[in-house]
Amino acid sequence: MPANHRLSVEFRGHTLALENVPCDFCGGTEFVPFWSKMRHGLDLETVFCAACSLCQTNPRPTPDANRLFYQRLYMSFHGNSSNLDSEYVTRSARIAAPRVDLLARVIGKDQPLTVFEVGAGAGQFQRLARERTSWRVSGIEPGKEQAELCRRLCLDVENRFLEEAPGDGGPYDVVVSFHVFEHFLSPADFLRRVNRLLKPGGLLYLEVPNLASPGGPFTAFLQFPHLYSFTAITLRNYLTAIGGFQPVFTSEGRSDLGMMSRKISEARTDHPRAGDFERYDLERFREKMKVLERVFTLASYVPRLPVLEKVRATLFSV
Ligand SMILES: [Zn+2]
Numbered sequence: 001m002p003a004n005h006r007l008s009v010e011f012r013g014h015t016l017a018l019e020n021v022p023c024d025f026c027g028g029t030e031f032v033p034f035w036s037k038m039r040h041g042l043d044l045e046t047v048f049c050a051a052c053s054l055c056q057t058n059p060r061p062t063p064d065a066n067r068l069f070y071q072r073l074y075m076s077f078h079g080n081s082s083n084l085d086s087e088y089v090t091r092s093a094r095i096a097a098p099r100v101d102l103l104a105r106v107i108g109k110d111q112p113l114t115v116f117e118v119g120a121g122a123g124q125f126q127r128l129a130r131e132r133t134s135w136r137v138s139g140i141e142p143g144k145e146q147a148e149l150c151r152r153l154c155l156d157v158e159n160r161f162l163e164e165a166p167g168d169g170g171p172y173d174v175v176v177s178f179h180v181f182e183h184f185l186s187p188a189d190f191l192r193r194v195n196r197l198l199k200p201g202g203l204l205y206l207e208v209p210n211l212a213s214p215g216g217p218f219t220a221f222l223q224f225p226h227l228y229s230f231t232a233i234t235l236r237n238y239l240t241a242i243g244g245f246q247p248v249f250t251s252e253g254r255s256d257l258g259m260m261s262r263k264i265s266e267a268r269t270d271h272p273r274a275g276d277f278e279r280y281d282l283e284r285f286r287e288k289m290k291v292l293e294r295v296f297t298l299a300s301y302v303p304r305l306p307v308l309e310k311v312r313a314t315l316f317s318v
Contacts, residue, residue: 215255
């Protein structure tokens with residue numbers, strides 16, 4: 001277990017209780033420290049599992065503290081607004097458009113495929129998918145305000161967590177989930193549930209923040225309620241060694257990592273063994289990330305002048 005015995009953290013007048021947990025992926029209990037600060041100055045430890053290299057928050061907020069966060073603090077934490085013309089919704093639409101176009105290129109846009117979205121947010125992916133494709137889209141969204149936004153757009157979105165009403169709905173041709181996987185207490189549990197939602201040969205598209213290309217300082221990239229950060233290797237490990245999926249393609253952009261995979265078997269119910277997954281050299285990776293952080297710090301000192309914009313952009317795109 002991590003040698004950290006501080007079992008709560010204060011945040012905006014709330015006390016979030018913490019717990020030490022074994023690694024969700026491999027069950028390991030040895031961890032290597034990585035970073036000790038997060039966005040908004042939150043004092044939470046980010047560590048790597050020594051056995052499988054998975055990056056995670058540990059100790060982490062308990063399931064109750066996590067729930068409190070989503071119910072009471074999430075929208076205000078991100079400065080999100082529940083209006084359809086807010087900056088939050090406009091930004092969501094801007095991000096959703098290339099996602100719809102990318103999927104349309106892979107699965108085609110003219111078939112009435114059933115597409116289920118876990119974590120619909122402001123509903124902009126589904127709104128655009130309805131406009132641009134023949135897919136039959138639906139989904140779930142645990143956030144009350146976001147689910148209300150979806151309802152106002154007349155989308156087929158239920159206000160619930162994935163683990164509520166298990167086995168409900170499906171099977172679907174495609175499941176998509178954008179920047180949700182990293183929020184789950186157990187990504188393994190997420191994949192087991194999603195596997196059951198898909199038809200044999202069905203497709204899963206996951207997009208998560210890219211730990212190997214954070215696009216800015218780690219104190220901004222690492223943020224609660226993200227409980228995990230993935231590289232292409234650790235995301236692929238989850239899909240292949242636990243999820244019962246075979247990767248079809250990977251897209252690694254600045255700060256985002258997307259992976260499409262096909263269901264080829266049932267999900268595994270226990271932890272994978274050492275030979276069942278790929279590892280990377282943690283020491284080398286941590287050194288590389290420290291160099292990146294120095295580049296980002298340097299970039300933040302570049303004056304915000306038009307003539308220097310290219311320099312700033314180049315440094316941040318390392
Ligand atoms: Zn592990």
